[in-house]
Amino acid sequence: MxxxxxxxxxxxxxxxxxxxxxxxxxxxxxxxxxxxxxxxxxxxxxxxxxxxxxxxxxxxxxxxxxxxxxxxxxxxxxxxxxxxxxxxxxxxxxxxxxxxxxxxxxxxxxxxxxxxxxxxxxxTAGLAAVTSLNVPLTHRDHAQGVVFVTGHAKTGAGAAEAPTDWRALAATARDARLTLVIYMGVSGVGHIQDELLHGLPGDTPVAVIQHASLPQQRHIATTLARLKAGIAEAALASPSIIVVGDVLRGLVAAGTEGANRDRFGT
Structure with a gap:
């Protein structure tokens, strides 16, 4: 009843x-x-x-x-x-x-x-993470939009018919000038990096922010080509946000330092 x-x-x-x-x-x-x-x-x-x-x-x-x-x-x-x-x-x-x-x-x-x-x-953590670095998600000169995407898609019964098409997403981000904000992507970062490199250049700026907004927050600023290596060197883990796009270029130009940092292009 x-x-x-x-x-x-x-x-x-x-x-x-x-x-x-x-x-x-x-x-x-x-x-x-x-x-x-x-x-x-x-x-x-x-x-x-x-x-x-x-x-x-x-x-x-x-x-x-x-x-x-x-x-x-x-x-x-x-x-x-x-x-x-x-x-x-x-x-x-x-x-x-x-x-x-x-x-x-x-x-x-x-x-x-x-x-x-x-x-x-x-x-949401994706917004707080970049804001903590004084970086925008959109910018008239660098990014006309933003995409929030999970790096840990649902599996098993009831899952989507296909996993995230990172290659297509990279091509769209390049052509439409979009910032990518990836949640829960650290565990699969190797695959994500390899797939994104099919559509985005290796020198595309990337930031990884762990524990966004908390006193123990740490981050690196690197390139897409060094994403997996940078995470390993800094020993970053979940929960972390991965941000990909040209809005991050000013992060290095401004000399922003985090608890850990990997310079672009190195």
């Missing part, structure tokens, strides 16, 4: 941003404080949970590539059960819920269960 709406709690998908608590929106802070239960992703800074009420129940449902993760179906089941029990649920996600945060999947499953939810946007 379908539960009547007045017996339901509420559900809000909240973007926790790239990590720095100061980058939360006011709406996100209000939603976190109003929650009676929070289902929290692995990459959410613990300091953000300080905005939750002391009585709120906090459930960690970590999902990180290469590590043991809470199954997505189980997370959705927990959310639906909590809402049906009258809880004010916040699903707290790193970055933005609708940019590689599986927020779309969760909204679909909640709707199928008769539950409508609210979404609160967060600053």
């Amino acid at each position: 379908k539960i009547q709406p007045q017996h339901l709690g509420t559900c809000t998908l909240v973007g926790a941003g790239p990590g720095d608590p100061d980058l939360l929106t006011l709406k996100a802070v209000k939603a976190i404080h109003a929650a009676t239960v929070l289902f929290v992703d692995d990459l959410v800074n613990d300091a953000i949970l300080g905005y939750a009420r002391p009585a709120a129940r906090i459930v960690h449902v970590g999902k990180r590539g290469g590590c043991k993760s809470t199954p997505q179906a189980f997370i959705e089941k927990l959310m639906i059960t909590a809402v049906r029990e009258g809880e004010h649920v916040v699903r707290l996600k790193g970055g933005d819920p609708f940019i590689f945060g599986r927020g779309g999947e969760e909204v679909e499953h909640l709707r199928e269960a008769g539950i409508e939810c609210t979404v609160v946007n967060g600053i």
Whole structure:
């Protein structure tokens, strides 16, 4: 029997941003404080949970590539059960819920269960990463647009018919003058680099930013031809953002230094 709406709690998908608590929106802070239960992703800074009420129940449902993760179906089941029990649920996600945060999947499953939810946007890591280096994603002289793409596509049942066509993407980025922002690309960086080199020159500027917006942030600035080597030399790992495009040329010209840096053209 379908539960009547007045017996339901509420559900809000909240973007926790790239990590720095100061980058939360006011709406996100209000939603976190109003929650009676929070289902929290692995990459959410613990300091953000300080905005939750002391009585709120906090459930960690970590999902990180290469590590043991809470199954997505189980997370959705927990959310639906909590809402049906009258809880004010916040699903707290790193970055933005609708940019590689599986927020779309969760909204679909909640709707199928008769539950409508609210979404609160967060600053996505791809934007925060380049902003921390004082680099834009678009620029009238260098980039007419930006593409956000995952380097870790879904596999198995329900996956896309074909993996990302990096060669086609590189050609499009070259011809249309686009910046590429690659999430979750470090583990497959060798393949990504090789494929992008079929459409982009080896001296195309690249930056890799780890732990964007956090005190432990590190980055390198290099070229596409040295991308894999630069990551290995700097010992960068996930979570990192890879940015490819001419908007980065000024990074070296300005003499910007990171905790690690690989000069263009070397």
